[in-house]
């Protein structure tokens with residue numbers, strides 16, 4: 294058992310953190326060796342299993358990420374952008390694979406990730422589920438097959454606690470649509486329409502975000518033309534799909550050469 298790859302979960306008390314603790318601790322392919330939370334969090338010093346309201350798992354929640362990472366082959370990180378840029382340096386220092394699910398990363402955050410990837414493998418995706426990664430590929434293909442008579446709109450819905458918009462997945466879908474069309478997303482993205490916006494511009498890609506209740510994550514890519522409409526849709530009903538994808542990425546990435554990878558690499562898509 295002890296030669297199974299060791300995994301550390303950051304943001305362990307979060308919605309995804311707890312799902313990841315469950316997924317990794319129940320896996321027969323990996324073992325949970327660490328759980329990290331922010332300094333001052335009430336779970337620091339407690340056994341993670343007990344803190345989650347279940348049996349002991351033998352892993353104490355810590356705020357010392359470097360010590361935790363140095364015992365691991367991989368770190369799975371679904372936390373927050375400011376935390377992720379700190380973790381990416383520490384994971385590289387520990388030469389552990391860093392699986393990043395955190396979304397809402399700005400260009401300056403991505404720069405830190407790029408630098409760290411010189412020293413350790415990093416797998417990053419705004420969505421780690423198989424279904425969404427397939428949907429991204431389909432979106433690219435459909436966008437390449439259609440011309441700008443089809444207006445592309447990405448609509449996403451998430452729970453009331455989500456802090457970033459558009460979602461990381463919506464941005465992946467928008468990037469794929471732009472790539473299929475042979476345009477730069479930055480030049481055609483319409484984000485956050487409000488007021489007298491003027492008519493829609495031909496060739497633009499629109500984004501809309503719904504926030505409410507406990508919606509796990511829903512994404513539509515709409516190709517709307519005169520007289521017809523194609524809708525590509527993914528509906529997540531269980532966060533386990535993201536955790537399973539992240540664990541797969543950690544197992545895939547642990548022995549890789551330093552560099553930046555994504556879920557297409559992991560899933561062979």
Ligand SMILES: NC(=O)C1=CN([C@@H]2O[C@H](COP(=O)(O)OP(=O)(O)OC[C@H]3O[C@@H](n4cnc5c(N)ncnc54)[C@H](O)[C@@H]3O)[C@@H](O)[C@H]2O)C=CC1
Pocket residue numbers: 303304305306307308309310329330331332334371372373375376393394395396397418419420421422461535
């Ligand atoms: N790529 C994917 O497949 C998915 C990505 N996500 C993304 O994962 C992130 C987390 O989502 P949720 O779990 O819903 O959020 P959450 O708010 O429930 O959990 C975030 C956790 O990170 C912890 N944290 C924040 N700063 C920290 C620090 N400096 N050190 C250690 N821990 C720290 C918080 O205390 C919290 O427990 C978001 O960016 C979300 O968009 C969520 C689901 C799937």
Ligand SMILES: O=C(O)C1=N[C@H](C(=O)O)C[C@H](O)C1
Pocket residue numbers: 396419420451455459460461462463509510511
């Ligand atoms: O915050 C979430 O919950 C999710 N975030 C990811 C995103 O921003 O796309 C993935 C999933 O949709 C859930």
